[in-house]
Amino acid sequence: EDQVTQSPEALRLQEGESSSLNCSYTVSGLRGLFWYRQDPGKGPEFLFTLYSAGEEKEKERLKATLTKKESFLHITAPKPEDSATYLCAVQAGRDDKIIFGKGTRLHILP
Amino acid sequence: ETGVTQTPRHLVMGMTNKKSLKCEQHLGHNAMYWYKQSAKKPLELMFVYSLEERVENNSVPSRFSPECPNSSHLFLHLHTLQPEDSALYLCASSSITSGRADEQFFGPGTRLTVL
Numbered sequence: 001e002d003q004v005t006q007s008p009e010a011l012r013l014q015e016g017e018s019s020s021l022n023c024s025y026t027v028s029g030l031r032g033l034f035w036y037r038q039d040p041g042k043g044p045e046f047l048f049t050l051y052s053a054g055e056e057k058e059k060e061r062l063k064a065t066l067t068k069k070e071s072f073l074h075i076t077a078p079k080p081e082d083s084a085t086y087l088c089a090v091q092a093g094r095d096d097k098i099i100f101g102k103g104t105r106l107h108i109l110p
Numbered sequence: 111e112t113g114v115t116q117t118p119r120h121l122v123m124g125m126t127n128k129k130s131l132k133c134e135q136h137l138g139h140n141a142m143y144w145y146k147q148s149a150k151k152p153l154e155l156m157f158v159y160s161l162e163e164r165v166e167n168n169s170v171p172s173r174f175s176p177e178c179p180n181s182s183h184l185f186l187h188l189h190t191l192q193p194e195d196s197a198l199y200l201c202a203s204s205s206i207t208s209g210r211a212d213e214q215f216f217g218p219g220t221r222l223t224v225l
Contacts, residue, residue: 004152032211043114043200043216044153051211087153091211095166098212100153 002027006088006101014109016077021104023088024070031096033071035064036087038103044087078108112136114217116201122223123191131186131220133201141206142184143214144176147198159184160206191224198222 007022025033032051036044048057050066057064061082063074073086089100114135123129135142144156158166159178173195175187184201198221202214 032213034211034213036216041219041221043116043202043218044214046213046215049211049213089153096212098155098214102150102152 002090002092002097002099004088004090004099004101006086006104008104009102010105010107012107012109013075013078015079018074018076018078020075021073021086021106022070023073023101025088025090025092025099026069027090027092027099029092029094031091033066034089034091035062035071035073036089038085038087047086075106078106080108080110082106083108114201114203114215116199116217116220118220119218120221120223122225123188124225125191125193127191128187128189130188131199131201131222133184133186133217135182135184135201135203135215135217137203137205137215139203139205139215140181141204141212142178142181143202143204144184144186145200145202145216147200147219153200157186188222191222193224196222196224 003026005024032049035047038044048064053068055066061076065072085103085105087103091098117132141160146154156170157176177185198219200219201217204212204214
């Protein structure tokens with residue numbers, strides 16, 4: 001069964017303390033992996049798309065990487081405004097189905 | 111207006127009411143989606159419209175009825191809902207292009223409470 005699992009479920013960091021969020025997936029025929037950021041009471045905001053193993057993308061303090069089984073979202077020297085839920089999703093299969101993980105709630109303490 | 115807009119932002123309805131959610135995208139996309147987001151659960155895809163035709167319906171109860179009159183507008187008609195239907199309903203749009211993954215752009219959502 002196609003599955004997307006994100007860990008940890010929640011993460012509290014001090015401002016400036018770098019860390020990584022994990023998204024592991026078991027799908028056949030990966031077409032793309034997406035990262036989104038969601039603030040409370042708002043819709044998800046698109047961050048990155050990764051297409052193949054070895055690919056990396058960066059945006060400000062965020063860097064996303066992809067292997068054949070998982071993706072990491074690295075957060076370098078985070079600030080309180082980086083606090084949000086980060087969602088991972090994959091598009092895969094003959095029907096290009098999109099499957100979301102449950103997300104990681106990130107809280108950056110000042 | 112830019113991006114994806116949704117109205118209303120909040121809705122409280124009784125189990126016997128009929129209401130509609132509206133979504134509009136200003137991105138020139140050719141596909142639109144309805145998702146349900148409940149606490150502690152991943153986003154659940156409800157309906158997909160590509161080029162104004164419904165291409166996916168993930169076994170959603172008939173009390174939810176979608177309508178896509180054109181590529182910019184999407185509605186979700188609600189009737190005789192249950193309390194467990196209370197959730198954040200998100201609309202998204204994307205540009206379906208052969209060979210590329212479909213990055214979706216989401217609206218702010220409608221917070222629905224069914225009494």
